[in-house]
Amino acid sequence: MVNEGAFPVEDFINAITTQLDRVQDALRLKAVNRPLTYALKDLQLELKVFVDLDAQGNVRFRPAGPNESGASTVNFGFTTITKPMIEENTVSMAATRSAPLTDLGLSPDEQQRLERMGVRNLAQLNNLRASTGMQAISRLTDVSLDRLRAAVDRGTPVVRGVTPAAPPPPRTWPTPPAPKPPVTQPPVMQPPTPRPPVPRPPTPRPPVFVPPSTRPPIMTPPIFMPPGRTPLPVMRLDPGTRQIAVMGTNLAEGAQWPEVKLNAQPLALAEAESDRLLVELPHDHQGGTLEISLPGGETLAYELALDDAPGLASSTHAEASTLLDDWAPLGDRS
Amino acid sequence: MTRPLADTLLALVGSVVDAPAYGLTVTELSLEIPLELTAAWHRGQVTILGSAPHSRWRAGFLPPVHPLRLSLTLIDEDGSGQ
Numbered sequence: 001m002v003n004e005g006a007f008p009v010e011d012f013i014n015a016i017t018t019q020l021d022r023v024q025d026a027l028r029l030k031a032v033n034r035p036l037t038y039a040l041k042d043l044q045l046e047l048k049v050f051v052d053l054d055a056q057g058n059v060r061f062r063p064a065g066p067n068e069s070g071a072s073t074v075n076f077g078f079t080t081i082t083k084p085m086i087e088e089n090t091v092s093m094a095a096t097r098s099a100p101l102t103d104l105g106l107s108p109d110e111q112q113r114l115e116r117m118g119v120r121n122l123a124q125l126n127n128l129r130a131s132t133g134m135q136a137i138s139r140l141t142d143v144s145l146d147r148l149r150a151a152v153d154r155g156t157p158v159v160r161g162v163t164p165a166a167p168p169p170p171r172t173w174p175t176p177p178a179p180k181p182p183v184t185q186p187p188v189m190q191p192p193t194p195r196p197p198v199p200r201p202p203t204p205r206p207p208v209f210v211p212p213s214t215r216p217p218i219m220t221p222p223i224f225m226p227p228g229r230t231p232l233p234v235m236r237l238d239p240g241t242r243q244i245a246v247m248g249t250n251l252a253e254g255a256q257w258p259e260v261k262l263n264a265q266p267l268a269l270a271e272a273e274s275d276r277l278l279v280e281l282p283h284d285h286q287g288g289t290l291e292i293s294l295p296g297g298e299t300l301a302y303e304l305a306l307d308d309a310p311g312l313a314s315s316t317h318a319e320a321s322t323l324l325d326d327w328a329p330l331g332d333r334s
Numbered sequence: 335m336t337r338p339l340a341d342t343l344l345a346l347v348g349s350v351v352d353a354p355a356y357g358l359t360v361t362e363l364s365l366e367i368p369l370e371l372t373a374a375w376h377r378g379q380v381t382i383l384g385s386a387p388h389s390r391w392r393a394g395f396l397p398p399v400h401p402l403r404l405s406l407t408l409i410d411e412d413g414s415g416q
Contacts, residue, residue, distance in 0.1 A: 015381055022338075023344055040404075040406060045401075046401045067395065
């Protein structure tokens with residue numbers, strides 16, 4: 001039975017380090033106005049606590065109260081380390097950028113068993129699978145092989161659609177209020193002037209039918225086809241479009257990001273999240289084949305076309321508009 | 335005992351390093367002091383509270399004390415220690 005007033009070990013240790021960070025930050029701020037700077041070298045603490053273990057195997061600490069005997073003594077030691085030591089002894093930030101186990105459909109008990117093996121996300125699971133194989137992981141963690149394979153499949157990168165990204169709104173600076181004119185004389189009262197007659201409100205016009213746009217703003221996910229079989233889905237862009245957004249899930253796997261190329265030239269990523277990529281288009285691009293290579297090895301392709309650029313997009317668009325225009329010269333319709 | 339541990343430590347350190355300098359500069363400070371420590375929830379987070387003991391005498395109604403050792407060192411502007 002877990003006692004009240006007990007705290008998880010990780011929360012307890014984080015609370016101590018938070019207090020030490022506050023001390024260090026205060027000493028640093030003090031150094032701004034004082035000629036001397038002190039730094040925390042090390043701290044050792046003997047803590048008398050009662051240790052509890054709940055049914056899930058979580059360890060909790062409860063500080064000893066007055067007149068309580070039988071408390072355990074836990075010795076904590078904190079010291080300062082350099083940045084290279086931190087990088088050597090902790091997980092890289094890139095490795096944490098992957099789908100967590102909670103998004104892979106695993107139960108909390110299965111997640112805890114994998115965490116005991118040092119696996120906290122999909123990238124670490126794939127890394128371990130590459131070294132030992134899925135059967136060994138299943139045997140050591142006592143998680144069924146089917147559940148592990150289903151979790152890996154659930155974390156497969158998927159592209160749901162590609163859209164042109166809206167440009168950021170122009171930054172407008174707030175204009176200062178105009179200074180009030182100085183009041184020198186009191187206002188002179190004038191006789192009221194007759195008001196002009198209020199005009200009648202205009203009669204409402206009937207609504208004008210506007211045909212819906214035939215250009216879909218969002219591209220549906222493409223059907224992956226081997227090259228050379230069927231034409232690629234065409235995505236039309238305005239000439240001023242500088243970024244396109246790739247929407248999907250699990251687009252990142254550890255340090256691996258999808259590679260986006262236009263006409264075999266790699267494009268830079270302005271923003272990269274596991275569910276969204278912002279791709280920078282070259283300023284002088286004229287469209288072409290856009291390829292998205294996902295971390296799992298799958299490659300998706302689109303055909304980018306500018307609306308006013310010479311080529312497929314403009315010729316087909318011009319021909320279609322000519323055929324639909326009843327006032328176009330007869331020679332153009334043939 | 336509602337004082338965060340950081341405030342208690344800063345008060346202890348400040349009482350030494352901020353003392354009137356009688357021609358002396360503190361280059362290294364080591365403190366060994368018993369503290370009454372506990373933990374409490376504050377704004378949704380666990381906070382460690384610590385303060386000096388109520389008394390030097392042991393009593394059945396006072397919380398136990400926890401020995402704490404703290405070391406500070408004077409550092410140069412480039413971050414290297416003395």
